[in-house]
Amino acid sequence: MTRIGIFGSRGRMGAAIATVIPMLGATYAGGADVGDDSAALAGASDVLVDFSSPTALGEHLTAARLAGTPILIGTTGLDGSHQAMVDDAAREIAIIQAANTSLGINFLAAMVEQAAARLGNDWDVEVVEMHHRHKVDAPSGTALLLAQAAANGRGKSLPELSRFDRFDSTDPREPGTIGFASLRGGSVAGDHMVVLAGEGERIELGHRAESREIFARGAVKAALWLAGKSAGRYSMADVLGL
Known part of the structure; x- marks a missing residue:
């Protein structure tokens, strides 16, 4: 063995x-x-x-x-x-x-890449994740993995498209960029959702970890x-x- x-x-x-x-x-x-x-x-x-x-x-x-x-x-x-x-x-x-x-998360990343490639830049991408109160890095490595998949689908690098902080910003959302929201609390093993938002509709692709x-x-x-x-x-x- x-x-x-x-x-x-x-x-x-x-x-x-x-x-x-x-x-x-x-x-x-x-x-x-x-x-x-x-x-x-x-x-x-x-x-x-x-x-x-x-x-x-x-x-x-x-x-x-x-x-x-x-x-x-x-x-x-x-x-x-x-x-x-x-x-x-x-x-x-x-x-x-x-x-x-997680095999599920990695399959999700493949779906995110395909969705970003097919839907185009007029669909906004936001990555939302929540983890337990002890996790110190934010966004999570998984959130970055999913965002990278979206960037790959658009033929760009993540540094080009990522927007980590909108605090005190007065400018409208830049087309094609990828935003992040990181939540921390309790004992959550890991929840991730990628939102692709278009005019009048949106797609939510997600994964919830129920145990480590x-x-x-x-x-x-x-x-x-x-x-x-x-x-x-x-x-x-x-x-x-x-």
Whole structure:
């Protein structure tokens, strides 16, 4: 059976993934957290999943490269320097970087891209998300993933189209732009909705996470798919065959 190791095993997602691994016919190779031996875990695993923190990413990628072990990166809040590290590591090992490992969310992203491509710039796009009170990044990585899908559908980059703050603005909405609303409170696992609003009608494409287990199941399925793959960058869309 495929041996899956977890970086960030004591966190919420790490613990959920450890529980799901045997349910999906794999073996839990163990976990590594702050102060643990990352290299030893990488060497004992057929594939790794990382749901730790941006500050630990460099160490984990180094361990994965030295062992030649594929890795799924689910950590969000990464900046340009982190992306460069991932790109560099993907020359030697197989990597999936996923802002959200829910299979449903990734299928939703494909629908959003198609809708944005077919409906055109006269349909306004707004991304609304809500998470539990402990989530620190806003917009969520998933909201950015969905917005990127809309931007892809319009043949543009997200930095060109994204508008994160309208506070104190007196200008009308710019055609073709993508707006965001981030809500935080309670214990919400994750709600996302993409609103495409046209003249006299609107489409709402959404997803509600009812438990953290859906992300854990998606992560394990993606890890099983990634095991044994050649070096390069892959995505959850590849896992779904989209």
